Amino acid sequence: MSDHWIxxxxxxxxxxxxxxxxxxxxxxxxxVPTPRQISSDCGVALEVFEKKQNKIKNILxxxxxxxDGLYRKERNEYIIKN
Amino acid sequence: xxxxxxxxxxxxxKPECVFEAMKYYCKNIGANAGRSAHRRxxxxxKLVFETRESIAGLIGAKDSSxxxxxxNATEALNLSILGCGLKRGDHIITSSIEHNSVMRPLKFLxxxxxxxxxxxxxxxxxxxxPSDIKSKITKKTKFIIIxxxxxxxxxxxxxxxxxxxxxxxxILFLVDAAQTIGCMPFDIDENHIDLLAFSGHKALLGPQGVxxxxxxxxxxxxxxxxxxxxxxxxxxxxxxxxxxxFESGTLNLPGISGLKKGIEFIKEKRIINIQKQMHALTDELxxxxxxxxxxxxxxxxxxxxxxxxxxxxxxxxxPSEVGKxxxxxxxxxxxxxxxxxxQTHKTIxxxxxxxxxxxxxxxxxxxxxDRLCEALCQITG
Numbered sequence: 001m002s003d004h005w006i007x008x009x010x011x012x013x014x015x016x017x018x019x020x021x022x023x024x025x026x027x028x029x030x031x032v033p034t035p036r037q038i039s040s041d042c043g044v045a046l047e048v049f050e051k052k053q054n055k056i057k058n059i060l061x062x063x064x065x066x067x068d069g070l071y072r073k074e075r076n077e078y079i080i081k082n
Numbered sequence: 083x084x085x086x087x088x089x090x091x092x093x094x095x096k097p098e099c100v101f102e103a104m105k106y107y108c109k110n111i112g113a114n115a116g117r118s119a120h121r122r123x124x125x126x127x128k129l130v131f132e133t134r135e136s137i138a139g140l141i142g143a144k145d146s147s148x149x150x151x152x153x154n155a156t157e158a159l160n161l162s163i164l165g166c167g168l169k170r171g172d173h174i175i176t177s178s179i180e181h182n183s184v185m186r187p188l189k190f191l192x193x194x195x196x197x198x199x200x201x202x203x204x205x206x207x208x209x210x211x212p213s214d215i216k217s218k219i220t221k222k223t224k225f226i227i228i229x230x231x232x233x234x235x236x237x238x239x240x241x242x243x244x245x246x247x248x249x250x251x252x253i254l255f256l257v258d259a260a261q262t263i264g265c266m267p268f269d270i271d272e273n274h275i276d277l278l279a280f281s282g283h284k285a286l287l288g289p290q291g292v293x294x295x296x297x298x299x300x301x302x303x304x305x306x307x308x309x310x311x312x313x314x315x316x317x318x319x320x321x322x323x324x325x326x327x328f329e330s331g332t333l334n335l336p337g338i339s340g341l342k343k344g345i346e347f348i349k350e351k352r353i354i355n356i357q358k359q360m361h362a363l364t365d366e367l368x369x370x371x372x373x374x375x376x377x378x379x380x381x382x383x384x385x386x387x388x389x390x391x392x393x394x395x396x397x398x399x400x401p402s403e404v405g406k407x408x409x410x411x412x413x414x415x416x417x418x419x420x421x422x423x424x425q426t427h428k429t430i431x432x433x434x435x436x437x438x439x440x441x442x443x444x445x446x447x448x449x450x451x452d453r454l455c456e457a458l459c460q461i462t463g
Contacts, residue, residue: 010323012116016131033119044119
């Protein structure tokens with residue numbers, strides 16, 4: 001079963017870029033409001049469903065995308081993983 | 083038939099898809115980019131992102147976050163010149179065919195911060211010898227600012243050779259590409275361009291109100307504007323990451339929607355083909371004008387050395403009078419006077435009277451040129 005990840009970036013520009021490249025790799029990804037527990041900002045975060053954290057990390061790295069935070073959702077908690 | 087020859091000021095007409103996209107955005111989307119997570123806002127954020135990517139592709143930028151949206155090329159040039167931290171005694175080199183959007187901020191810094199400005203004289207056709215720039219470089223030279231092509235006579239400057247000189251001396255290189263972006267292909271890396279300023283409403287066929295600045299990685303500018311960016315809102319300090327650092331406040335979303343379609347339109351036609359088309363039309367214009375008696379053409383008269391801009395004067399007639407007659411009696415729109423570039427007119431010997439400027443666009447035809455030449459023949463008598 002896939003894990004449920006939330007990824008945030010400094011700028012919405014990089015959220016859009018990450019969405020594009022992850023989708024190109026066939027990863028299940030959505031744009032969602034940034035959960036309040038992660039950031040008080042009003043912006044958009046990426047919700048990703050993927051079993052392997054390394055796969056996500058590698059794709060982002062290949063595209064020079066540096067997340068501001070990569071979190072795994074466990075029940076109602078967001079655990080930082082980067 | 084109304085004829086428009088003022089494309090160097092702004093292109094007209096725009097492709098149908100440009101204003102259709104603007105109407106679609108205004109009618110059906112409306113929301114701001116980067117401010118919320120509702121679908122309308124996400125649509126707007128995507129629109130901005132995709133437009134940035136498209137522009138990055140056009141100029142050969144690898145990282146589209148280095149493309150900043152401004153109000154126009156003037157703001158992009160001001161951001162570069164005022165934002166790069168020039169101090170008393172710093173030396174700047176520019177050419178004698180720059181637009182006031184470069185000359186005025188430089189004059190401001192000359193007075194306020196006591197910077198030193200060297201204006202390299204171009205010849206009367208606007209041609210510039212890169213070695214004249216090289217010979218002016220001192221230890222204090224911080225910045226070289228060059229027009230890619232003159233907005234008065236269309237002369238294209240050798241940005242590749244100048245970029246090489248700037249790069250080898252570790253001097254910041256800013257290019258004003260307002261008159262060339264979209265009508266001739268060029269690459270930022272090949273020309274060692276650090277900062278590239280251009281407008282979206284000329285050959286890119288977007289509406290007025292959107293310009294761009296490309297900022298090479300590693301170059302830090304101070305913003306001209308500070309404020310809301312939708313990011314890191316809990317901090318009172320301006321973000322230091324791009325594009326947010328330079329894009330405070332609401333972006334011109336209807337304008338960006340239109341620009342995106344304008345760029346798609348020219349990419350589909352291919353810029354190399356557009357350049358060929360403009361070369362042919364420019365050649366035709368110059369040849370036809372050359373046959374008119376009592377008409378003086380300024381500039382290189384060589385399609386390979388210039389864009390589709392031709393400045394002229396009719397013997398014994400004021401440019402403003404010629405412009406008025408062309409408009410009122412022939413329904414032909416041209417621009418007359420100094421074209422916001424008194425330096426250029428001093429260089430070509432037409433200051434303070436100015437010239438009549440014919441500037442071609444993608445939608446001009448040989449029939450338009452026929453009509454113009456007939457009108458000019460009649461005016462000269």
